[in-house]
Every structure is written in C-alpha cells, then in structure tokens.
Amino acid sequence: MLYVLVKTKKGTLVGNYSSDKAGCILGRSSSSLVPMAGRKVADEHAHLEERTDGLYVIDGGHRAGTLVNNVRVKEYGPINKDDVIAISDYRLQFRFVRIGNNEEDSFSKRASILPVKSVEEPSPVNNEKMTRWREKIRRSLVSYMDLRRVNVADMDDDALRIFTAEAIDRIIQDHEDIDSEIDKDELARQVLAEAVGLGPLEPLLADDDISEVMVNARDEIFYEKAGRLNKSEVTFTDDAAVISAIERIVSPLGRRIDESSPMVDARLKDGSRVNAVIPPLALKGPNITIRKFMKERLTADHLIKFGSLNKSMVSFLELAVAQRKNILISGGTGSGKTTLLNVLSNFIPDNERIVTVEDAAELKLYQPNLVALEARPPNQEGKGAVHIRDLVKNCLRMRPDRIVVGECRGGEALDMLQAMNTGHEGSLTTVHANTPRDCISRLEVLVLMSGMDLPVQAIREQISSAIDLIVQQSRFSCGTRKVTSITEVNGLEGGIIQLSEIYRYSQRGYDKEGRVRGDFGATGNIPDFVEELRSRHIEVDMNLFGGAQESEAIQDGF
Structure with a gap:
C-alpha cells in the first residue's frame, strides 16, 4: 500500500492520497496519483517503481527536474518516509507498506484517508472558538485577495488551492493572538476547505464508511454511518459559506441556484447525488443532501x-x-x-x-x-x-x-x-x-x-x-x-x-x-x-x- 502526504513548499497541507499500486505516474496527467498543475510540471514528470528493496522515484527528464531532499536526481531509492520529493511547488512524502506487513506509524495513519483528515469531532467549546477564528481568517483572506487583485478565474482548481493555502498560511502567522488551544493546522485546513472546497463536508465525504451527508442548516450537519444517523459538531461559518459550497458543486455542471431557482439536483465528480434547497423555500437556511457512491467499481x-x-x-x-x-x-x-x-x-x-x-x-x-x-x-x-x-x-x-x-x-x-x-x-x-x-x-x-x-x-x-x-x-x-x-x-x-x-x-x-x-x-x-x-x-x-x-x-x- 502506498501513502502520499502532499504539501506546498511553505508547508501547507494540500492533501493525502493512497493507492494499492506502488507503480504510478506523478505529473499533470489525468492518470497521476497526485493532481498537479503549473508550467514547471510535465504531464509525466516522474514515476514511481517498486523494486525488491523498496520504492524508487525516476525523473521523467523535464527541465525543472525532480529533487529529493533538495538535491536534483535522475533516480533515487529506496525512498524513506522522511525523504521529501520536490516537483515544482509540491512537496511529497511517501510511505510504502507491502501487503501483509502490519507495520504502521503516524504517517501512514495520517495519509490513509482520502483526501483529507477523517471525521474527528471537537469539543463544543473549541468548536465555537474555531468557528469564530475561521470567520476572521476568511474575512482576512477576502481582503488579501482584493488588495492583490488576484484573478482567480485564470487559475485552475489545483493552482487556486495552492495559492489560497499559502495565503491562509501567511494570514494565520500574522495573527499572533490566536487561542493556544486552537490547532492552527486544522484552522488552516478548515478555512481552505471553505474557501475553495466544500468546507466541513470534505472530511465527511472522504470517509468511506459514511453513505449520506445531510446539511439541515449551517450549524446542523448530519451523516449516516453504518445505517445510523449521527450529528457532526463541525459546522459552516455562515449561510454564505453553505451557498458557496452549493455553487461550487452546480456551476461546473452548467446549473444554477438562486432565489428565482432555489432548488437544484446535481452530482459530485465521483457521481454522488446532490440535492440543494436555499431560501426562501428553505426556512432554516440553505440545505444540502448528498448520497455518496462507492469509490471503487461496485459489482x-x-x-x-x-x-x-x-x-x-x-x-x-x-x-x-x-x-x-x-x-x-x-x-x-x-x-x-x-x-x-x-x-x-x-x-x-x-x-x-x-x-x-x-x-x-x-x-x-x-x-x-x-x-x-x-x-x-x-x-x-x-x-x-x-x-x-x-x-x-x-x-x-x-x-x-x-x-x-x-x-x-x-x-x-x-x-x-x-x-x-x-x-x-x-x-x-x-x-x-x-x-x-x-x-x-x-x-x-x-x-x-x-x-x-x-x-x-x-x-x-x-x-x-x-x-x-x-x-x-x-x-x-x-x-x-x-x-x-x-x-x-x-x-x-x-x-x-x-x-x-x-x-x-x-x-x-x-x-x-x-x-x-x-x-x-x-x-x-x-x-x-x-x-x-x-x-x-x-x-x-x-x-x-x-x-x-x-x-x-x-x-x-x-
């Protein structure tokens, strides 16, 4: 089993990925294990190869090259879990565990979830503080984007996520008054998810054991796990964040949701079914119902x-x-x-x-x-x-x-x-x-x-x-x-x-x-x-x- 932890060069988490095959491509290609973007990334920038003594990375010959621990290489291996492979602005760490090997460590536990952390419910007190700080950082992010006149329309999804992650990282570093009990990495992840993703729904959608996600209101999120309904303590910051998440789902499909058309049926990239209703029809605020599909082909x-x-x-x-x-x-x-x-x-x-x-x-x-x-x-x-x-x-x-x-x-x-x-x-x-x-x-x-x-x-x-x-x-x-x-x-x-x-x-x-x-x-x-x-x-x-x-x-x- 191959686990991959991906960060930016600033150290901001981009995502976690896993594969049951060690041999795979890294680059802009649609078949790449890790989604990548940018002029300095080739379609098949590098590839991984399993050998008897472990996992090797082989450079694909692009002029930007592949670096391992800041040293340019043509081939490197066996890869250690502490080795950092650099491709353009991406920093990757790999953990390779052969089938039948029960060895497990903190890295493989973190990286085994696709594509973000698993569902971990915070205490109500911490959740209130996290929501308050999430709202502050998000407002600061909007101001940051406006001051620099960033044209996000010219960026693809991966480039926008990396740019936004770096901006959030700088903003959090500037806020020295953040409560000590707040996990800054988790705060950055939640703000990023709400800014360019689906917010608190991302960890729920990433959990393969969850079959359905229901947002009744911004602060009422339920999910079905093993046939039983559970309430999530993680919430959206406000109604605007819920509507933004809905628009990010429906816009690529050519559909719309607004006061003149307050109901919509849509789907996620993996085929999961989505239904959303917003005010004035939804009295408690915008709501979303997502019925997930299994990631693997069902037979x-x-x-x-x-x-x-x-x-x-x-x-x-x-x-x-x-x-x-x-x-x-x-x-x-x-x-x-x-x-x-x-x-x-x-x-x-x-x-x-x-x-x-x-x-x-x-x-x-x-x-x-x-x-x-x-x-x-x-x-x-x-x-x-x-x-x-x-x-x-x-x-x-x-x-x-x-x-x-x-x-x-x-x-x-x-x-x-x-x-x-x-x-x-x-x-x-x-x-x-x-x-x-x-x-x-x-x-x-x-x-x-x-x-x-x-x-x-x-x-x-x-x-x-x-x-x-x-x-x-x-x-x-x-x-x-x-x-x-x-x-x-x-x-x-x-x-x-x-x-x-x-x-x-x-x-x-x-x-x-x-x-x-x-x-x-x-x-x-x-x-x-x-x-x-x-x-x-x-x-x-x-x-x-x-x-x-x-x-x-x-x-x-x-």
Missing part, C-alpha cells in the same frame, strides 16, 4: 458480500439481462435502486449499443458503445429545459440496443413502455414503490401523467407485455438494503396483471446489534422465459429455482 460480488442478495439471485438476474428481458427495479427512497441498476447494467454484453437517460448523471457503465444523456433545467428566462421524456423520445432515434433510464417519475414511463414493446428488449429502469404489486399501480399512474387519456385496460396491456421482471429493493430500519423479491410479470388475466414471485427474502428478526436477519430463497416457481429458453435448447441451471434456502451472511448491506 455483484460486493452485493453478495454485503448480504443484499445471494449467488442464485445474481446468476438469475445475469441470465435475464443476457437474454434481453426488460427489468424494472422498484424500491423506496434510499433503498439502493440506482446502485442495483448500475450493477445489472454492467451485465449487458459489450457488443450492444446502450443509451442511458438520467436527470442527473449517476450511472457508471463500462461498455464501449455507450451514449449518456442528461436532462437540463430551464435557464434564467425559464427556457431551454430538456426533460427526461424528451431524451427518451430522442434516444429512440439513436439506434439503441438497450435503453437504461435512471428513474421513471413522470410521463416518460409511457415512452419507456413503448420502447420496450417496439424492439428495445433488455431495457432497464427504476420506479419508486414499496412492493411489486404497488409498482404496477405506480406505473399506471405515471402513464396517466403523460397526458394521454388512455383507458386503464390499455395501460395494463402495455405494462404486461413490456415488463418481464420486477426486482424489489428495500431499506430496513437498521440501514441494511436488500433485494426482498424478484417477481415475473406473467401477463394479463381478467383485467389484472398476474405476478409470479421467483425469489423472496424472509425476515427472521434482528441480531444483537439491531441488524435485520433472514434468508434468501427460491419459491420453486419456474419463470416462463426459462421454459422458452429450454425449448430452444439453451441450457439453464434449474438448481437456481429449487426452492432451497440460502442463509444470508449478516452484513450492513450497501
């Missing part, structure tokens, strides 16, 4: 490990996706529908053309022939909006083999059903509903929202012929998320859509830690499409539907 194996479903269910769903069955993922808010949609979408073969349609892009598909479409809100004049339904209609002209819609929440449900019925088999989408039967009723309502005055019988015929499977996702009170049912749609009989449950999760109470316990099992019903496959001499493992119970490993769920 079906992860879901099995989390106890969200079992191997038989995964094998069945993979078979259904491969055989181009239309799948609808149903579930409540925060139940993990989009996460499951992501996993199932990656079962689609690489030789098929996929078009994804989302309100705010969250899906991460890896197939080569992929087009991703994202809806657009209206501009300041209230014009130029492009809705999900417009995109679904348009994608039918793009020769897709499969259509993946992030969520059907309106009239686009009718267009999606028509697409599934007209040559786009194997499409996937999600709907808000608590049970498979409720999901059918919900679809009927969404189709009526399209403005087409269709009789209920016609709508049900569309649904029964379009949807093959409904996968029900549920979130339990302990925070665990599980696939509680996989149900096949068997057609229309007597005006009622017939459903046949293939898999079911049976709850058996709770364990000592309050987490739900239960079993996944096949009901014994054989899906109709499996019988069709067998009639075409396509082999299917019938043990998947034997009804044998498979015990669940007790996990937190995704």
Whole structure:
C-alpha cells in the first residue's frame, strides 16, 4: 500500500492520497496519483517503481527536474518516509507498506484517508472558538485577495488551492493572538476547505464508511454511518459559506441556484447525488443532501458480500439481462435502486449499443458503445429545459440496443413502455414503490401523467407485455438494503396483471446489534422465459429455482 502526504513548499497541507499500486505516474496527467498543475510540471514528470528493496522515484527528464531532499536526481531509492520529493511547488512524502506487513506509524495513519483528515469531532467549546477564528481568517483572506487583485478565474482548481493555502498560511502567522488551544493546522485546513472546497463536508465525504451527508442548516450537519444517523459538531461559518459550497458543486455542471431557482439536483465528480434547497423555500437556511457512491467499481460480488442478495439471485438476474428481458427495479427512497441498476447494467454484453437517460448523471457503465444523456433545467428566462421524456423520445432515434433510464417519475414511463414493446428488449429502469404489486399501480399512474387519456385496460396491456421482471429493493430500519423479491410479470388475466414471485427474502428478526436477519430463497416457481429458453435448447441451471434456502451472511448491506 502506498501513502502520499502532499504539501506546498511553505508547508501547507494540500492533501493525502493512497493507492494499492506502488507503480504510478506523478505529473499533470489525468492518470497521476497526485493532481498537479503549473508550467514547471510535465504531464509525466516522474514515476514511481517498486523494486525488491523498496520504492524508487525516476525523473521523467523535464527541465525543472525532480529533487529529493533538495538535491536534483535522475533516480533515487529506496525512498524513506522522511525523504521529501520536490516537483515544482509540491512537496511529497511517501510511505510504502507491502501487503501483509502490519507495520504502521503516524504517517501512514495520517495519509490513509482520502483526501483529507477523517471525521474527528471537537469539543463544543473549541468548536465555537474555531468557528469564530475561521470567520476572521476568511474575512482576512477576502481582503488579501482584493488588495492583490488576484484573478482567480485564470487559475485552475489545483493552482487556486495552492495559492489560497499559502495565503491562509501567511494570514494565520500574522495573527499572533490566536487561542493556544486552537490547532492552527486544522484552522488552516478548515478555512481552505471553505474557501475553495466544500468546507466541513470534505472530511465527511472522504470517509468511506459514511453513505449520506445531510446539511439541515449551517450549524446542523448530519451523516449516516453504518445505517445510523449521527450529528457532526463541525459546522459552516455562515449561510454564505453553505451557498458557496452549493455553487461550487452546480456551476461546473452548467446549473444554477438562486432565489428565482432555489432548488437544484446535481452530482459530485465521483457521481454522488446532490440535492440543494436555499431560501426562501428553505426556512432554516440553505440545505444540502448528498448520497455518496462507492469509490471503487461496485459489482455483484460486493452485493453478495454485503448480504443484499445471494449467488442464485445474481446468476438469475445475469441470465435475464443476457437474454434481453426488460427489468424494472422498484424500491423506496434510499433503498439502493440506482446502485442495483448500475450493477445489472454492467451485465449487458459489450457488443450492444446502450443509451442511458438520467436527470442527473449517476450511472457508471463500462461498455464501449455507450451514449449518456442528461436532462437540463430551464435557464434564467425559464427556457431551454430538456426533460427526461424528451431524451427518451430522442434516444429512440439513436439506434439503441438497450435503453437504461435512471428513474421513471413522470410521463416518460409511457415512452419507456413503448420502447420496450417496439424492439428495445433488455431495457432497464427504476420506479419508486414499496412492493411489486404497488409498482404496477405506480406505473399506471405515471402513464396517466403523460397526458394521454388512455383507458386503464390499455395501460395494463402495455405494462404486461413490456415488463418481464420486477426486482424489489428495500431499506430496513437498521440501514441494511436488500433485494426482498424478484417477481415475473406473467401477463394479463381478467383485467389484472398476474405476478409470479421467483425469489423472496424472509425476515427472521434482528441480531444483537439491531441488524435485520433472514434468508434468501427460491419459491420453486419456474419463470416462463426459462421454459422458452429450454425449448430452444439453451441450457439453464434449474438448481437456481429449487426452492432451497440460502442463509444470508449478516452484513450492513450497501
């Protein structure tokens, strides 16, 4: 494991990074382990190489060179944890621990968090003083920028962060009256995070164990960890700091938030979902809700490990996706529908053309022939909006083999059903509903929202012929998320859509830690499409539907 601590030449912390691979590039390249910027930094300025006796740094030949402990080198190693590697204005320290080595020290503990310190709650007294000093330093920073007429628009993100960090460092040094119990390094980090980052949200977003962050007001920040809500003692300085953080999220996406448009949906760079509301709609002040995505690519194996479903269910769903069955993922808010949609979408073969349609892009598909479409809100004049339904209609002209819609929440449900019925088999989408039967009723309502005055019988015929499977996702009170049912749609009989449950999760109470316990099992019903496959001499493992119970490993769920 490789840990990297990055500072400026003035000693101000830029960030902490880690990698499970020792060999990597350092420079301006997008594949660089450490984000770097500046004219004195080459795309591949240097690279790291693992050898039998440790980690080596090799200079890439740029005229600015690579320095180790203030001495220019072409190659240096093995690198010691106290060695300082200088590339332009960046100062890097490395800690390399081979797998299986339990050696640990203060450096690796500090650097193992990405990209800032972990969540450490200060005492209420220190928090009040920190907030007061953070406000003072921030005002001084604004004056410092104004006096020097700094044009931040000409700087990229990394250059701005380094310049701002150096300015904050000078300002803190000039304030000799800072309370002795205030950690100046932590004060500098918080001011920097609020000035050019997301403020107190950064350590929460950096903690991989935190799944959701909720800002109710500037001084009320909650986060979900291991399925339970906790209140953070760290706060924003004022409402203006919260709004600045929102603007830094939405501006790169071409979206806006102001009094005329006080609500916005957006995403972070890693795909995490963001919703923000500001006054006059938000009475307590601007609020933010962030639903985090895992940093690593989530696979079906992860879901099995989390106890969200079992191997038989995964094998069945993979078979259904491969055989181009239309799948609808149903579930409540925060139940993990989009996460499951992501996993199932990656079962689609690489030789098929996929078009994804989302309100705010969250899906991460890896197939080569992929087009991703994202809806657009209206501009300041209230014009130029492009809705999900417009995109679904348009994608039918793009020769897709499969259509993946992030969520059907309106009239686009009718267009999606028509697409599934007209040559786009194997499409996937999600709907808000608590049970498979409720999901059918919900679809009927969404189709009526399209403005087409269709009789209920016609709508049900569309649904029964379009949807093959409904996968029900549920979130339990302990925070665990599980696939509680996989149900096949068997057609229309007597005006009622017939459903046949293939898999079911049976709850058996709770364990000592309050987490739900239960079993996944096949009901014994054989899906109709499996019988069709067998009639075409396509082999299917019938043990998947034997009804044998498979015990669940007790996990937190995704």
